[in-house]
Amino acid sequence: CYAFVAYQTAYLKAHYPVEYLCAMLTNSKDNMDKVQLYITEAQKQGIKVLPPDINKSNAEFTPDGGNIRFGLNTIKGIGEKVLEEIAKEKDANGEFKSIADFAKRINPSVVNRKAMENFTKAGAFNGLEPNRKKLFNNIDNIINTAAKEAEARELGQVSLFASLGGSTGGSSYQMTNFELYGNDEEFTDKEIQEFEKELLGFYVTSHPLESIRDKLPFLTTHNINELEDVANDTFITVCGLITSVRTIPTKKDPTKFLKSGILEDLTGEIPFVAFHKTLEKFNSLIDAEKKVILSGKYQRKDENNVQLIVESVKPVENSNIVTISFKEELPFEKIVAIKDIVSAHKGNDPLVIKPNGTDDETKILTSSNFWLNTTNDLIQTLERNFGDSILVSVNSLE
Numbered sequence: 001c002y003a004f005v006a007y008q009t010a011y012l013k014a015h016y017p018v019e020y021l022c023a024m025l026t027n028s029k030d031n032m033d034k035v036q037l038y039i040t041e042a043q044k045q046g047i048k049v050l051p052p053d054i055n056k057s058n059a060e061f062t063p064d065g066g067n068i069r070f071g072l073n074t075i076k077g078i079g080e081k082v083l084e085e086i087a088k089e090k091d092a093n094g095e096f097k098s099i100a101d102f103a104k105r106i107n108p109s110v111v112n113r114k115a116m117e118n119f120t121k122a123g124a125f126n127g128l129e130p131n132r133k134k135l136f137n138n139i140d141n142i143i144n145t146a147a148k149e150a151e152a153r154e155l156g157q158v159s160l161f162a163s164l165g166g167s168t169g170g171s172s173y174q175m176t177n178f179e180l181y182g183n184d185e186e187f188t189d190k191e192i193q194e195f196e197k198e199l200l201g202f203y204v205t206s207h208p209l210e211s212i213r214d215k216l217p218f219l220t221t222h223n224i225n226e227l228e229d230v231a232n233d234t235f236i237t238v239c240g241l242i243t244s245v246r247t248i249p250t251k252k253d254p255t256k257f258l259k260s261g262i263l264e265d266l267t268g269e270i271p272f273v274a275f276h277k278t279l280e281k282f283n284s285l286i287d288a289e290k291k292v293i294l295s296g297k298y299q300r301k302d303e304n305n306v307q308l309i310v311e312s313v314k315p316v317e318n319s320n321i322v323t324i325s326f327k328e329e330l331p332f333e334k335i336v337a338i339k340d341i342v343s344a345h346k347g348n349d350p351l352v353i354k355p356n357g358t359d360d361e362t363k364i365l366t367s368s369n370f371w372l373n374t375t376n377d378l379i380q381t382l383e384r385n386f387g388d389s390i391l392v393s394v395n396s397l398e
Helices: 002-015 017-027 032-044 080-093 099-105 113-122 132-136 139-155 189-200 210-218 224-229 276-285 332-343 376-386
Strands: 062-064 067-069 234-249 257-264 269-274 291-302 305-315 320-326 346-349 351-354 390-396
Touching: 002 017, 017 032, 017 062, 017 067, 032 224, 099 139, 113 132, 113 139, 113 189, 224 234, 224 269, 234 269, 257 276, 269 276, 276 305, 320 346, 332 376, 376 390
Parallel strands: 269 305, 320 351
Antiparallel strands: 062 067, 234 257, 234 291, 257 269, 291 305, 320 390
């Protein structure tokens, strides 16, 4: 029976990947690690995971064409009564046509200020008004309009246009002179990312690491979601965003401190600890909201108790990828000479070899044993000794 269930699951994943992943996401919505795993799997398959939408979202994760749409109940602070009110109104009178239409039709005693703020910050109204900041600054206006509409409906008021059959959305009251005030200034990308992380648990519209997604394989030994099968005390390098960190005095000597925190990449997150000896070198680099490359030992006590013991830290903005492109086939002696020079400049910048020249797309990422401390002296030494045979290029990450 287990084999048959496994076959059914594999069939659904192969032939109905969007529906399958929606079901898995909904089933795992309270487990952030699993949700991140399924989102990463969707992205690998070219399936976009879209933010919640007041019109297109149901309560749970649902298919939206060939993509996956976040459900409205994934937004923190949105209660069942709010979801029921919105679903009931959409079922009765169709999708909301504008923010004005939404204000006209909702019950403000159910869809209150906090719900409006959370919907706005999570991007659920983007289909009606793409400027989140402008909308956020108009929440008082929307709530007041909704309250007037509700009061008018209760009193049975009928406008001239409504009496002539011009009403919409199931209301007999015609709203007039509604508009959003203010300029078109939008929240920054960082602010939007923080809103989505706070309310959805994930960066949906964009991720702080998105700009270097294609370079991450050259910076790390593992993605975080690949660490499950890594042996205890393996030396690893991971790159991500520090989402939280705290400073703690050590038990043996309260005058010395350690830092513990969470590092998140595009696939998951891992706790880390940096002891006093590490902080003496890298303390200023270990702070919340910093993009860093952490190297150290992966420790696993059990499947629910893992951490990275940090030994070195490098900020992403100071990281480079060094590429050596061979212009011609080199004799063994020259290759050994290049290796000796590289080994004398050991550091944290990844070294990539293009063995077939600058025009070939083949790239070989070297072992971290050959990663470099990129200096002008290193580049000049390589070019001085092998300039006719190789091309050295240094690409900054940001």
